[in-house]
Amino acid sequence: MKTTANLLNLGIVTSTVPLPNPPEHQQTSDLDTPLKRLCQNAMSGEEIITLLQKYWMLPQLQREIILDAELDSVICSSEETFSAYKAFYHKYQINSDDDRAAWLERNKCTLQQFEHSVLRTIKLDRFKQSTFGSKVDSYFLQRKSQLDRAVYSLLRVKDPYLAQELFFRIQDQEATFAELVKQYSGGQEAEVGGMVGPHELSVPHPALAQRLLSLQPGQLAPPLQIADWFVIVRLEKYLPAQLDTVMRVRLIDEMYEQWLQAKLNQVPIDS
Numbered sequence: 001m002k003t004t005a006n007l008l009n010l011g012i013v014t015s016t017v018p019l020p021n022p023p024e025h026q027q028t029s030d031l032d033t034p035l036k037r038l039c040q041n042a043m044s045g046e047e048i049i050t051l052l053q054k055y056w057m058l059p060q061l062q063r064e065i066i067l068d069a070e071l072d073s074v075i076c077s078s079e080e081t082f083s084a085y086k087a088f089y090h091k092y093q094i095n096s097d098d099d100r101a102a103w104l105e106r107n108k109c110t111l112q113q114f115e116h117s118v119l120r121t122i123k124l125d126r127f128k129q130s131t132f133g134s135k136v137d138s139y140f141l142q143r144k145s146q147l148d149r150a151v152y153s154l155l156r157v158k159d160p161y162l163a164q165e166l167f168f169r170i171q172d173q174e175a176t177f178a179e180l181v182k183q184y185s186g187g188q189e190a191e192v193g194g195m196v197g198p199h200e201l202s203v204p205h206p207a208l209a210q211r212l213l214s215l216q217p218g219q220l221a222p223p224l225q226i227a228d229w230f231v232i233v234r235l236e237k238y239l240p241a242q243l244d245t246v247m248r249v250r251l252i253d254e255m256y257e258q259w260l261q262a263k264l265n266q267v268p269i270d271s
Helices: 024-031 034-039 045-054 058-071 078-091 097-106 111-147 160-171 177-184 188-192 206-213 245-265
Strands: 013-015 149-157 195-200 220-226 229-239
Touching: 034 045, 045 058, 058 111, 058 245, 078 111, 097 111, 111 245, 149 160, 149 177, 149 188, 160 177, 160 220, 160 229, 177 188, 188 195, 195 229, 206 220, 206 229
Parallel strands: none
Antiparallel strands: 149 195, 149 229, 220 229
């Protein structure tokens, strides 16, 4: 039995009251937690899958496994490997072997895992280019109508008769579009005088996007019903999409994500 000392005189024993035991849940948590069992490789595969599903991490793990299988055959040149290591070291401020050892320790990572991570980015870039680079032109033409951008004026009300009246007032130049928007429009566009964009034509409601495609710059369209609204729109500027370097990278990434999603759909996991 443990003893406790007088708080005023540490040399005098005043009682033999036993110290309380820690709560039962604390003892249990110290001995058996999911985190501890995971770190000690004591967790079953079924438990790991359950945890991945619980935290919505299973799809990401599937993505990485699928990708590793594809990247395994990608070979990097010595110049590419050097550039990859140089970029990685610069990003994480690794300037010596000691810095690298500290980075490995902080990230609980082996040297083999470290090398895998360094080369993975450049391998992925090469994979994307070799797999989808030759398909960009045709994919751009397929997507162009959605990638084109437009600047337009928008006014919307819920009364069809008011919408018709406002349309004629704008058409007859009795009032400006911006004036009527601020007075009557029921959307956020009222705060900016009705001016919207530039937006890609995939952003507006499909019916509105189709209407914009039918207009010439400066042309006003009659009221169009979309859900509960009656919309008056005028095309201000049309900005065709260009297949420049930025757009090319974006479209390659789109095709890559579509390919990866198709692969994921082929490997369902039972609940």
